[in-house]
Amino acid sequence: MAARVVIPSPALRSSAQIPLRPGADEDRGGETRTPRIPLLNGRPSVPGGFPAKAFVGEVVPFSVVAFREGHDIIGVHVRVTDPQGGETLHRLTPRQNGTDAWGAEIALDVQGRWTYRFEAFSDDFATWAHAAELKVAAGVDVPVMAALGAELLRRAAGEKDRPASERKRLLADAASLDGGSGETALALSTDPELARIFADRPVTTLRSHTTAQTLVVDRTAAGAAAWYEFFPRSEGARRLKNGTVKSGTFRTAAKRLPGVAAMGFDVIYLVPIHPIGTTNRKGRNNTLVAEPGDPGSPYAIGSAEGGHDAIHPELGTAQDFRAFVRAAQREGLEVALDLALQASPDHPWVTEHPEWFTTLPDGTIAFAENPPKKYQDIYPLNFDNDPEGIYAEMLRIVRHWVAQGVKIFRVDNPHTKPLQFWEWLIATVNREDPDVIFLAEAFTRPAVMRALAAVGFQQSYSYFTWRNTKEELEEFLTSVSQETSDYMRPNLFVNTHDILTEYLQFGGRAAYRIRACIAATATPLYGVYAGYELVENVARPGSEENIDNEKYEFKFRDWEGAEERGESLAPLLRRLNEIRRAHPALRQLRNFSAHWSDDDQILVYSKHLAAEFTGTGEADTLIVVANVDPHSVRETTVHLDTTIWGVPAGESFEVEDLLTGSVWTWSDHNYVRLDAFAEPVHILKVRQRA
């Protein structure tokens, strides 16, 4: 943690005044809910009272509304308790005038369960100094102000935990006020050394506090990472002479790892690797009947060869999988697995635990359906027939893969299972291993997405793919970085094997470049699905999905050839991931600020991290300017609130485009020209003035 004011807790408990109510513990308001100094709307906070979230490396804004009656000055602290029970006190500063809001930014750099509570107090020295400064200058109450000052300084000097040197100084100052000198009072009311002493260790009365709240600090990968999704069976798949395809294996797929690592990704996410059912197997393009040789959807999990704890024999053995995980680790990549809790009709559960499904009056098991449509390659689980059995089995499966070295799970359709189940599963797994991370793939209604995040998911797919206009992106990015950031971490996937938006279908290479630049810089989690580099933008007609969806067939891709021909976006992704690694401001969620531009297609935002948190001693500030119309060249003026990064309005500063190396002098109003076909996005580093 960066240097901050740390005050031992006894300072707050020592009291020069009678508690409000005899027997009250400090001041919790006695019989009232309201403490002596009200403390309201504390943040972080999560609807439903679930723990708030942060991650190692994240700077968390703490805020609370606090006020008292009259003109006396208050101070506000947040007392933070780390997972080992160590306490630190952090002073909050007043925010926007008239809001009574107080705030502080704190980095909680140890993984685990923290608690925090807000504390407010009457800041007696500040109150005296303010009154003395004004009244002595006005010639009002001069001897009284001197006497009050002497009394206050003596009280401070009497506090047990004050260093001897401070006590001596305070007693001397008190004595100098005994003559009633206005001059002395005025001098002391503005004395910087005295201000420092009382900033560190204020003289307080009317101490009040909130109840303690929990904040879970996850490991960094929970909050900041670049994901790459792929189908291991496609990597190394070969078409045989008989026209059928020989599946890729973990061994052949491992050959793709250096390429993914070279692009700078952190997480390699594999769609399900389990045996695939044959009953009602889907054919290419989701046809109802598979042709011979069609590999089937990896989401139709389970066959005679096993279920969720088994590996598809064509991919290899458990040993091969562990070797793949190790190979990934050697490349600096962490493996994420898909957790799709459903079964093909051939899953061992179906015969061993028919009670985990819904049996119809005719004795058959109910397929997944959206009446009158049915999905006949899938049986959904029924969590209400035998919850104990199902809960235990799901926990067993997660533990199985954790034992194989997997600590990240991308959870398929969590909104089709009880919310309660996820709360229980994630809490149970994280009690055993806090490193395990769950990403919710819930493309569903806002209330459901948010509730999944609130009950425990460390990451969430989001509406990002469908937020393409400037207005949509501004609203979306502001909302996820501020409104819901205490508990929901959006992972901005630019595409998935099931999602190819119209924007990507019709926006050409420019669209792919624009979306990658925004996803990689706006929030600290983003992801791409293999093939994005190759601008695979042909949709199945009438759908927002790639034609020849990889879910139902093998894909053959020429990564190196495309790059050699200059057709690949791999160099852009590599550069974006380099920029992310070099700039801690990009590995924060809550520091997003939208700025104005005069063009309704030019999106502007900044990401700022104060010097005390960067580790370099210098602030890290980036400005992203994106032309989100992939068919145009646009010139406009962007208007920046430079005060966010400490540059007064109107002052100039240098910016360097991290994509092109261009350097410009900017201020709060700047001309930009963004050509979607050549250079649709600026990613500008603000250079600090000497």
Add this chain to the structure above:
Amino acid sequence: MAARVVIPSPALRSSAQIPLRPGADEDRGGETRTPRIPLLNGRPSVPGGFPAKAFVGEVVPFSVVAFREGHDIIGVHVRVTDPQGGETLHRLTPRQNGTDAWGAEIALDVQGRWTYRFEAFSDDFATWAHAAELKVAAGVDVPVMAALGAELLRRAAGEKDRPASERKRLLADAASLDGGSGETALALSTDPELARIFADRPVTTLRSHTTAQTLVVDRTAAGAAAWYEFFPRSEGARRLKNGTVKSGTFRTAAKRLPGVAAMGFDVIYLVPIHPIGTTNRKGRNNTLVAEPGDPGSPYAIGSAEGGHDAIHPELGTAQDFRAFVRAAQREGLEVALDLALQASPDHPWVTEHPEWFTTLPDGTIAFAENPPKKYQDIYPLNFDNDPEGIYAEMLRIVRHWVAQGVKIFRVDNPHTKPLQFWEWLIATVNREDPDVIFLAEAFTRPAVMRALAAVGFQQSYSYFTWRNTKEELEEFLTSVSQETSDYMRPNLFVNTHDILTEYLQFGGRAAYRIRACIAATATPLYGVYAGYELVENVARPGSEENIDNEKYEFKFRDWEGAEERGESLAPLLRRLNEIRRAHPALRQLRNFSAHWSDDDQILVYSKHLAAEFTGTGEADTLIVVANVDPHSVRETTVHLDTTIWGVPAGESFEVEDLLTGSVWTWSDHNYVRLDAFAEPVHILKVRQRA
């Protein structure tokens, strides 16, 4: 660690026959916070967990976000428990698509402390009927759907609390499905009688509920009333031959009561009636030195003649006061007193309880101040020296006036006393007498205003006086009627003895008319300070206060003469109060909806109350269209969302202007012409079509 599976609750596992009623603890989620069916963001709700507020006659919107995984249909109830413990269940209906929000409007027409909790359940008949309708029509699973239907109907028939006639009908229907007929299944899935049976008494599983919340229902005057403020000493004051003034008394002031009652007001509010200090008494226009004969500010409370429990001898005796209260009651007026907890230097407290003030090192008592300014006619109380003593004294004072027949207190500057104190005082008083109402005069920062309301004040002065443009009014009225309406009831004073806004100073009679019309119709509480009728709009130069503020002198007003000369706004106020009495929609806070107009000075809103709540069997709907520019004639088009009152877009309806009697045919787009000098506001009653 061994698998430790915690299952939500026994009810979850047991068969579906558990009746809804006995469900005390049914499913609260076991060790999870989340119940089986999540229930989130319930409203009414108050920050800090304080009880929500309603009043007798108010229609309260209850809402909650509820959803479950999959396609099964849920139902949502709110279980409301009245102060005597009687329970009722109210079905909520889904609100805007995609929000998972459910709502119901309920009138809680008994004063006292209610509780409510939301309950959700899987609605098994609705799920079956929906699937059967679609699948049978599509020829899918026909025998299965019939069999599932038979099973469900038999289960329903077996429920103990179902009337015998229903059970018979259900068993017959079940039997008719036994043949597996799709036609029968289809018919039953859309059978209106069956739908009604299950709407009243659904067949449920997965029952879940929230914890119970408290809602305090106050008497009607807490939420809907028209206030009239006056200085009793001015009514009947006479200038003597020697130039001094003989104060009015309760007896002379009582002569004004019929006039106030004739205008239709409900509450007559008196500024403080206690003895006024002489030390440092303020003179006219807040000058520091009073001239002989200056009566002093009634807020400088206390003299040798007594303090907060005494009556200014010039006003009369305690007996006179009680007679005044009775006279008001005879006129249908309720008396409100000012509660200004501060003391003049001559207050008996100063000698009897110097510990209730702040004593300075020189032995003097600290004046009220805003450094370096001091207010030398006032000593503020210091609540922290002897809280028990002060709390007890303040309670004694309130009890004293309650014993004199006063049940409404307008509290002066509550934000200068501890919030905690108000929570305690109001709760303590209301436990003894729930009829007592406190209005917070806190013209201060939003967080403080809201906190005062949350901790217990039944009414709040608001920013209304400073919200004068269309944009300001729309934002303000929408916010107070929706965002904070669960706990804060704004009382829209158009002026006070301390507030004469620039809008009123410079807007002429039109401004006075416009503001009165909006205040009287937008929310159910409003008030005027005596003299508003006479358009007293001359300010003390440079201030937003009347010149010759009545606080420091006597006022002589010729009510009858002004009315005879046609100069008085009394007829308008009378008509507005008549309209309020005739239209229950105007006595609601939460039913305000802003509508669009093409002119940025034409404010449009509606107030709608559904037929089931009006007592007449007909809905009550009013549309207010106000030209808020008091210097102009404006023509424009207003655009209404008529669906709020059940009129489909594009359909026409009749409106009657309740101020002029004009009748027009309107639809969703309507021409208006509003002449500030003649007719600045339409108050339109929507006439129901036959």
